[in-house]
Amino acid sequence: MNKPWTTSEVQFLRENAGKVPKRDICQMLKRSSASVSRKAAELRWQGGCPSLKYYVPTMEPCPSCGKLSATINRTGMCEPCRRRDQLAGIHAQIADLMAQLTPEDRDTYERMESKVESTLEPLPEPPDTSRMTPYRRAYREEMHAAKVEQVVASNLRRQVKAAQKRKERIREKVETMASTKVRKEKK
Numbered sequence: 001m002n003k004p005w006t007t008s009e010v011q012f013l014r015e016n017a018g019k020v021p022k023r024d025i026c027q028m029l030k031r032s033s034a035s036v037s038r039k040a041a042e043l044r045w046q047g048g049c050p051s052l053k054y055y056v057p058t059m060e061p062c063p064s065c066g067k068l069s070a071t072i073n074r075t076g077m078c079e080p081c082r083r084r085d086q087l088a089g090i091h092a093q094i095a096d097l098m099a100q101l102t103p104e105d106r107d108t109y110e111r112m113e114s115k116v117e118s119t120l121e122p123l124p125e126p127p128d129t130s131r132m133t134p135y136r137r138a139y140r141e142e143m144h145a146a147k148v149e150q151v152v153a154s155n156l157r158r159q160v161k162a163a164q165k166r167k168e169r170i171r172e173k174v175e176t177m178a179s180t181k182v183r184k185e186k187k
């Protein structure tokens with residue numbers, strides 16, 4: 001009943017312990033849960049095999065950008081992707097309005113835009129997970145991904161707000177120009 005372990009099976013266990021669910025390891029090795037646990041304990045005694053404890057991810061990759069996300073909603077996209085789309089839409093509207101301005105006014109607004117970009121919050125540093133167990137590493141990497149997503153989303157929200165204001169300013173300018181033109185034509 002206790003089939004002896006081959007070198008390649010031991011190797012497989014060493015490489016996958018804690019990185020994939022134990023259930024999957026058992027399935028791939030065609031061994032019982034007890035057999036895998038026993039072997040893992042034996043390897044740990046020899047100082048070689050990390051724990052089988054597997055961290056179940058709570059975040060899933062965004063189908064659009066592939067980044068781990070905790071903010072995917074009905075649209076199927078993470079918040080950063082949604083904000084990027086929103087921002088692209090506003091930028092397109094700004095480009096349309098800009099085309100109606102004089103070259104001097106256009107220069108002024110382009111300078112305003114570059115100032116806004118520089119006030120973004122920097123991304124958090126990735127944690128050093130080199131000496132962690134697979135469980136701990138997966139947990140820390142997920143925490144890091146969540147923090148990164150928060151900062152990216154908050155920066156994009158800030159950019160969206162700034163772009164909306166910019167769009168309104170340019171729209172006002174365009175409308176003033178249009179009404180001045182109408183008044184001049186009426187004279």
Ligand SMILES: [Zn+2]
Pocket residue numbers: 062063064065066067069077078079080081
């Ligand atoms: Zn995304």
